[in-house]
Amino acid sequence: MATIRDVAAKAGVSAATVSRIINNKGEATPETIARVHKVIKELGYKPNVVARSLTSRKSNTIALLVPTINNPFFPELARGVEDVANSHGLNIFLCNTDDEREKVNNYLVTLRERYVDGIIINSLNLTNKDLEELDANGIPTVTLDRTFSTHDFSSISVKHRVGAQLATKHLIDIGCKRIGLIRGPEDDLTAVQRMWGYRDYVKDFDWFDQSWIALGDFSVRSGYICMKELFQRHPDIDGVFASNDLMAIGLLKAAHEWGRKVPDELAIVGFDGIDMSQYTAPPISTIKQPIYEMGKMAMEELLRLIKEPQSKPNKLELDIEFILRESSMK
The missing domain is CATH 1.10.260.40 (lambda repressor-like DNA-binding domains)
Structure with missing residues (x-):
């Protein structure tokens, strides 16, 4: 060589x-x-790219921190980021944090040392101090979705509460009388917002109390387990809003094992709009997020911040869309 x-x-x-x-x-x-x-x-x-980055403090590399690559939501998000980055000659460093604070911290230290040009972050375990330290090191950031957005830096999210309201209202409109919620983790801001959207529509019914809400973790398995819990607590349940599509897939299996016909005896709506939700039996109605577009917009915003370091941050909240499929067609 x-x-x-x-x-x-x-x-x-x-x-x-x-x-x-x-x-x-x-x-x-x-x-x-x-x-x-x-x-x-x-x-x-x-x-030598490393040597050049040490000299210029630039590496033509963008980092993307995600909590997991097991959820199809995040690969689609990453593809949006990557497509824009590659069109501008930039490389992507993908960091899978497993939503662990120690991993987030280790990645941020490493990324500062490698002089990445910017970071897009989706993590529950990010602090305002982290963002301020990155800013002090000349590294622009864009936070996504689940990351708290009450900070002075650019962020992109969607209207989670509105989406949950649409899902719950739909179940009421098609005649469901007892509607449960399989929510996401308690420390996840999107899960909290979706929970409040559900409560906005059921809180005044005389049948409603906290026992109609089951705590999941956004995995298929937790959807399955939570649905069985709701069947045991409330045998008369006839509608469920699952806070993401993976949990909705899990609850389909529980419904089958419990002998409940979907949608005739149990209507289901999920959230996210991941591709596999249209290939289940029956296909799942869902609140679709603009996942790929969110990734593209995050990268475009980061490029703007790199080119214009003194520019003001943008805070964007994107619209969602209700997709009607067989799981809630009564």
Whole structure:
């Protein structure tokens, strides 16, 4: 593999001159610049990216922190980020944090040391201090969705409470009399907002109390377990809003085992609009988030902050869409 010294020797210049030309620093005659680039091409020389980032404090790399890659929501989000980043010649460093504070902290330390050009973050375990330290190090950030947004930096989320209201109202409108909720984790802001959207429509019914809400963790398994709990507590349940599509898939299995026909005896609505929700039996009605578009917008906002470091942050809240499918067609 060719080195910078090989390029310098063949071009008849010093290694320092080659370095300056590669990094667009200092002066050299047009003839020298052309000769050096010609030799670089002939030898197939590839500059050391790490060394260049140490010099320029830029790496042409963007980091994306997500809580898990097991939920199909996040790969689709990452694809939106990646497509925009790649179109601008940037690389993506994907960080799977498992929603653990220690992993989030370790990644942030590593990313500062590697001089990433910006970070997009979706994590419950992010603090205002984290964002301030990144800002102090000249690293712009955009937070997404589940991350708290009461900070002074750019953020993108969707109207979770409105989506939950639409889901619950739909179940009421099709004639459901006893509607349960399988919610997400207690410390997840999106889960809390969706829970309040559900409560907005059921809180005044005389049958409603907290026992109609089962606590899940956004996994298929938790949807299955929570639905069995709701069947045991309330055998007369005839409608369920699941706070994400994965839990809705799990509760479909529980309904089948309990002998409940969907949608005739149990209507179901999920949340997210992941692709697999349309391939279940029956397909699941859902509140669709603009997942891919959210990733694209986050990357576009980060590019704006990189190019205009003194610009003001943007806080965007995106619309959702109700998708009617067989799981709630009565």
